[in-house]
Every structure is written in C-alpha cells, then in structure tokens.
Amino acid sequence: MTRVFSLLAAGVLIAGLAQADPARWRPEWPETNFARTSIHDWSEIISCGPPKDGIPAIGAPGFLRAGDERRIGGREPVITVEIDGRTPRAYPIRYMTWHEIVNDRIGGVPVAVTFCPMCNSGMTFDRRVKGRVLSFGVSGKLRHSDMIMYDRQTQNWWQQAIGQGIVGEMTGVELRSLPSWMESWDQFRSRNPQGLVMAEPDHDRAYERNPYAGYDSSRQPFLYRGEDPPHGIPPLARVVRVGDRAWPLARIRDAGGVREAGVSISWQPGQASALDAGIIEKGRDVGMVRVRDVQGRDVPHDVMFAFAFHAFWPDGTWMVR
Structure with missing residues (x-):
C-alpha cells in the first residue's frame, strides 16, 4: 500500500x-x-x-x-x-x-x-x-x-x-x-442514548471501507514535500493540537493524560484508526482524546498528523515533556 x-x-x-x-x-x-x-x-x-x-x-x-x-x-x-x-x-x-x-x-x-x-x-x-x-x-x-x-x-x-x-x-x-x-461510536451512544447520528448519505460509496488503508502506517505523507517534524517525531504520528501547541499522542497515552498550559487532555482506549485497516471497525486502537480548560469546558482542538502541525505552525511549541 x-x-x-x-x-x-x-x-x-x-x-x-x-x-x-x-x-x-x-x-x-x-x-x-x-x-x-x-x-x-x-x-x-x-x-x-x-x-x-x-x-x-x-x-x-x-x-x-x-x-x-x-x-x-x-x-x-x-x-x-x-x-x-x-x-x-x-x-x-x-x-x-x-x-x-x-x-x-x-x-x-x-x-x-x-x-x-x-x-x-x-x-x-x-x-x-x-x-x-x-x-x-x-x-x-x-x-x-x-x-x-x-x-x-x-x-x-x-x-x-x-x-x-x-x-x-x-x-x-x-x-x-x-x-x-x-470518539468511538460506542462512547457517543452510551453517553447520549437519545443523541442524533448523521444518516448514511444518498451516494454510491462503500462507506464501511477505508479507501486509505494503511495510510497512517506509511513512512511519508501523501503529496507532502515539506520538512519532517522535529524531535524525531514520525511525520504520521498523531499529535493533539491546541492553538499553536502540539502534544504527541503517545506521550498523552503513556501518561494517562496531562494537565499543563491551561488545559487538561485526557485519553482512553476504544477508538479505531480510520486510516489503518481496510474495514474501519478493524483498525488499530488509537484511543480517544478530550480537551478541557481549567473550568471544565471543552476546548477546540485537533488530533492531526505531526507533519501537518509542523507545516502550518512552523514556530509552534512542541509539548514533548
């Protein structure tokens, strides 16, 4: 692939x-x-x-x-x-x-x-x-x-x-x-049994399948000619971006969550990668992230690949320790 x-x-x-x-x-x-x-x-x-x-x-x-x-x-x-x-x-x-x-x-x-x-x-x-x-x-x-x-x-x-x-x-x-x-579908519906979920669109697509199978295990991103991230972080490693800061997801997972720079970032297992196996449900577990401020309010954030953070925030702060 x-x-x-x-x-x-x-x-x-x-x-x-x-x-x-x-x-x-x-x-x-x-x-x-x-x-x-x-x-x-x-x-x-x-x-x-x-x-x-x-x-x-x-x-x-x-x-x-x-x-x-x-x-x-x-x-x-x-x-x-x-x-x-x-x-x-x-x-x-x-x-x-x-x-x-x-x-x-x-x-x-x-x-x-x-x-x-x-x-x-x-x-x-x-x-x-x-x-x-x-x-x-x-x-x-x-x-x-x-x-x-x-x-x-x-x-x-x-x-x-x-x-x-x-x-x-x-x-x-x-x-x-x-x-x-x-988050995982199980997580959403257990917390919101009366919640709403987007219905399947009226298009001819194999929606259960991942058209990018194996992508997040690739050595290099698709159509990217920029620099690799610093600190030896693989280009397709996931990072949690909040503003112009990025936390390696592996660090958050290994620490069981972090509290710093005015935010609390939690992690728990149970969500499949959408860019791994050919059938999304069978993708490897990358876990779920939630970011809140000191008052417990949800904060806009992104869980993106490291190369993209480096490309768009070249002077951003890497929260590596």
Missing part, C-alpha cells in the same frame, strides 16, 4: 506542479480573486485528482436517533458536536472520509464539520462570516497535504487545518472553531 501511495503521489505531484500558475485555474474558478492571497509559493498547491466538487460535500444531512443506528461498528470514530441546549450530534468518519465536509445547522448555529483524511484533521467551524452564512465545498486542491475548502458565496479558498482564507476576498479571515472531538 505504501508503494501504491508513492506512485500515485508522484504522478499527481508532477501534474500539480505543472498547474502551479493560478492562471491555469481561472477557467474553473472564474469568480475567485487570485490577486488577493496569502500564498507566496503557488507550487505548494496541488490538484489532488478530483475536480472541484469531485468529492461532494454534504448539505442538509439527515439524522437518526442513536438507538436506531445499526450500520456503524462500535469502535468506529465519529466527530461529536455538542452545542449548549441542543441534542448532541455524531458525524461518522465512515461518511466524512468520502465527503470531507458537512454543512449543517444545530439550532441557530450554522456549522461546517470537516475531516481531511490526508492529515487526519477533524475540525468544526461556525459558518457565519462577516454577516453572511457560508456554505463550503471541496476544491480538489491540497496544500501541505491538507484539504483546501472553498465557499460557494464568494468562491474564496480556505485552508481546512487552520480555518483561514488563503485565496480571494476573504484572505486572512479566520473561521471560528467550535469545540468538537473524535
């Missing part, structure tokens, strides 16, 4: 570099203002194969009560979103892997639940920006192996891992991150 990824990456990388000039993208993106951007080196942006909306984001998803869901394996990961006063919702990674973005509304809050398989980044954002409610789609572009989203209202490009506009009129604008976390 590693060799397959390497060969595919080489082919896509060559094609992507050939299209590094944004002038080549203008026919597909006629409403995007490429003159306004925070990108200094256009070769960082690579066309990853599927065109704009070739990976279809989900809008207006359906939901089931947790007790009525029968498809999802107990160890499978879900992204949990709990907004005060509203029924908790779970977004299964088995669906997120194939669609990457879900545009939803929880009570009065329009949200974008996002997952980039290439860097294992799962973030939830408030879709309200400068008085408008944006709807996000998948551009078909990667930067540092992380998904570039776009919004349908302004055709602006947004970097998923950092939640920031990078091309277009919204360049430099930051989306507001909302607390969410990955």
Whole structure:
C-alpha cells in the first residue's frame, strides 16, 4: 500500500506542479480573486485528482436517533458536536472520509464539520462570516497535504487545518472553531442514548471501507514535500493540537493524560484508526482524546498528523515533556 501511495503521489505531484500558475485555474474558478492571497509559493498547491466538487460535500444531512443506528461498528470514530441546549450530534468518519465536509445547522448555529483524511484533521467551524452564512465545498486542491475548502458565496479558498482564507476576498479571515472531538461510536451512544447520528448519505460509496488503508502506517505523507517534524517525531504520528501547541499522542497515552498550559487532555482506549485497516471497525486502537480548560469546558482542538502541525505552525511549541 505504501508503494501504491508513492506512485500515485508522484504522478499527481508532477501534474500539480505543472498547474502551479493560478492562471491555469481561472477557467474553473472564474469568480475567485487570485490577486488577493496569502500564498507566496503557488507550487505548494496541488490538484489532488478530483475536480472541484469531485468529492461532494454534504448539505442538509439527515439524522437518526442513536438507538436506531445499526450500520456503524462500535469502535468506529465519529466527530461529536455538542452545542449548549441542543441534542448532541455524531458525524461518522465512515461518511466524512468520502465527503470531507458537512454543512449543517444545530439550532441557530450554522456549522461546517470537516475531516481531511490526508492529515487526519477533524475540525468544526461556525459558518457565519462577516454577516453572511457560508456554505463550503471541496476544491480538489491540497496544500501541505491538507484539504483546501472553498465557499460557494464568494468562491474564496480556505485552508481546512487552520480555518483561514488563503485565496480571494476573504484572505486572512479566520473561521471560528467550535469545540468538537473524535470518539468511538460506542462512547457517543452510551453517553447520549437519545443523541442524533448523521444518516448514511444518498451516494454510491462503500462507506464501511477505508479507501486509505494503511495510510497512517506509511513512512511519508501523501503529496507532502515539506520538512519532517522535529524531535524525531514520525511525520504520521498523531499529535493533539491546541492553538499553536502540539502534544504527541503517545506521550498523552503513556501518561494517562496531562494537565499543563491551561488545559487538561485526557485519553482512553476504544477508538479505531480510520486510516489503518481496510474495514474501519478493524483498525488499530488509537484511543480517544478530550480537551478541557481549567473550568471544565471543552476546548477546540485537533488530533492531526505531526507533519501537518509542523507545516502550518512552523514556530509552534512542541509539548514533548
């Protein structure tokens, strides 16, 4: 599988570099203002194969009560979103892997639940920006192996891992991150028996399968040409990012959790990696993380691959001891 990824990456990388000039993208993106951007080196942006909306984001998803869901394996990961006063919702990674973005509304809050398989980044954002409610789609572009989203209202490009506009009129604008976390389906439904879980989308996909089997055991990330992380941390090791700090997941697991830098990070076993075995349920146990502040409130965070943290936070702090 590693060799397959390497060969595919080489082919896509060559094609992507050939299209590094944004002038080549203008026919597909006629409403995007490429003159306004925070990108200094256009070769960082690579066309990853599927065109704009070739990976279809989900809008207006359906939901089931947790007790009525029968498809999802107990160890499978879900992204949990709990907004005060509203029924908790779970977004299964088995669906997120194939669609990457879900545009939803929880009570009065329009949200974008996002997952980039290439860097294992799962973030939830408030879709309200400068008085408008944006709807996000998948551009078909990667930067540092992380998904570039776009919004349908302004055709602006947004970097998923950092939640920031990078091309277009919204360049430099930051989306507001909302607390969410990955946990096993068993964990979610035991805590929220009346909770809601996103229903299977009406698309022809093998949702129980992992199209990136073996990826998080690879030696190098897909379509990444940047530096490896410091401190001897493997590029595809998971880290817990809070702001501009990153804790190696192995350290948190071995310590049974940590309390420092104003946060409490807990870990417990029971969640399968979504990027390991061909059947998600059979993936190796990577455990579950929850991050809270000193008052016990959930804190926005990400459990991402180490290379992605280093790429987007080159001056970030590594909490290695």
